[in-house]
Amino acid sequence: MHKIVSRRVLGQRVVELEVEAPAMSKKAQAGQFFILRIDETGERIPLTFAGWDPEAGTIMMAFLPIGKTTNHLASLKVGDSIRDIAGPMGEPTHLEKYGHVVFLGGGVGTAEALPVARALRQAGNKVTVIQGARNEDLLMYEDELAAESDQLLIATDDGSKGYHGFGLDLLMKMIEDGEQIDMVHTIGPAIMMKMTAEKTRPHGIHTVASLNPIMMDGTGMCGACRVMVDGETKFGCVDGPEFDAHKVDWDLLMIRQTTYKPEEEASNERFKKIQEKGCECEPASDPDSKVKEVAGN
């Protein structure tokens, strides 16, 4: 069990939870993720480490409530517990001194920006963070990112804050202005990452994308997370989540992400109804669950 020790709303909608996970907090690295299951009937979903604190023995997550599981997660309060968290999963961000790195985060993808920007900077890079969101309400970690990067640029689709347009437009402008860019690290909706890859390709800028296929175990056991990179099948959870954006089969990723759309919608509707009725939607704690958490100890 992983107790929630703090809960914040970033901007207006993104929820940040800090939960106890002592062992994991000492192992997490930038770009990695974990898999959680809220309770006995829950599904396993992947979330990026938004941060970790080895001293406090906690990890941070930031997410937008969009479906059943993220809505359920958002409804939890300080003192509540998450039943299972497994990680760290995936390969960490590859770190080297590139020169000038642009981190382009779209939507809730910016959740991983802080640790990744920090690590890239520690590796000796100049780091520009571009945070794009639909509107001002969905922005997150502005102060922290301003402090952890050399430059923070904001773009909103509706112009409610910062540049009026896409984060990718800002990146293109930098390229057109002849700014030296040695690497682009992008994370966000697949369509945004695809477009980013298409725009940086002609300029020969090495571009890495953190992919978000549907996952289940996160250990390489099921293959639900299959992606195609350079014509080869890879498992997003263990081979990734970061891949060379110029080699990713983006259309495949986008199609595979929609596999369970009707089921996800039904599940979310059902959850909302149960919540509105205010009934105890979760079975009382499972009597024979003597689960001892490694990370919860």
Next chain:
Amino acid sequence: MSDVSNNGGAAKPKPSKLNPNVVPMPEQDAKVRAGNFDEVPTGYTMEMAQEEASRCLQCKNEPCRPGCPVEVPIKDFIGLLRDGDPIAAANKIKETNNLPAICGRVCPQEEQCQAPCVVGKKGDPVSIGALERFVADYQRDHGDHDAAIELPESTGKKVAIIGAGPAGLTAAADLAMIGHSVTVYEALHAPGGVLAYGIPRFRLPQAVVDSEVEMIKKLGVNIEYNAVIGKLFTIDELVDELGFDACFIGTGAGLPAFANIPGENLNGVYSANELLTRVNLMKAYQFPEFDTPIKPHNKVVVLGAGNTAMDCARTSLRLGAEVTLVYRRSEAEMTARIDELHHAKEEGVDFQLLTNPVEVIGEDGWVKAVKVQKMELGEPDDSGRRRPVPIPDSEYEIEADAFVVAIGTSVNPLVPNSTKNLDLNKWGYILADPSTGATSKPGVYAGGDIVTGAATVITAMGAGKDAAVAINRYLGGPEPEVAEPEEEVGTA
């Protein structure tokens, strides 16, 4: 104890005329069961079990016993059962096998203990598996399992077990029984390995797995879930930093293989592991009460010929689909347990053998059909089996909206690749001494599918047992007491 009271007649202890036919185990009707996830064979009654037990000739030389990878004292347990003491019979099995309710259900008895059965020379062999299942279930339902287990004195030694599959759980139980402090690290949120995520509930009910795991926990074994070794801790850290005196690696062969044909990443193509894990571990068949979804498919093509393929086919049937199973060789080469093959046929799986898929055809990103090719058997290959060769111009399409690939698994490199000085074979499996599980790294042992490649529950358990003996020796622990006059338990 009372005699065999079969057939209502006045049974005599003398071997009356031996019934050449096995006492059949009652089953759910094929049509009914194809629509539920309840167990298919419903089990013997006491009368049936005793009648079947009385078919055993109690051969002095016990030809059946060496057929069992852990050498269960088969003659003795059947004798105890025949004499009316199923609990003593269950305890007899447990002298060499901690998981009889599981083995009784999933072992390939027809190739193991039942193959050398003398009764089988003229008629059906004694149904040893069914009897094993009966006594284990009887003990679970009526038994003395609440009786306090005498925990041995602690040796002060700590052993880490990686993976809570049959290999790991067996090693854990045996080491705990000697008095070592045992922690099992399991990557998933539940114990059992393939028993939990792979083998379906209609073959192995959850309660059976749970109660066997409960027994192991009662021995003082601590199971830490969500602990992915290689990520959360490495083996080296377990030894150097967490103070474990020895480790046993039983992480299985969990990486799914695909057929490497075009179209395999379409929506609706699953590895066997994905389909089975969604359904068994995540309970997707109870969606939306359980959050994990599974698509309601209409026509499923399953590729494969082993237990896994049968499990996928029968699971898909239960989810409401029509199922076709394709395999490039013939029935004689299929590796599934004979029961599973029969059950799959009875339930209505359409077997298209000597048929090999060459492409998954899609439409808008989803599976639409599977293109297959007819095969014929040619010259024997390296494995001695006749090699299937394609028949020219024999391709045709099977309409389908899902394709499940059940052609085996390979090693998951997480542990092997994160452990220093651990020798691997060319496929990445851990090199370990077949009789002790010792690896190239002192104090680190391995067994089960991670060493042998995909095999069976009982061989994984046997490896766990052998390694427990070796680990205990390595730790200088007390030699375990042997209740019976010592019998030579070799390592086959």
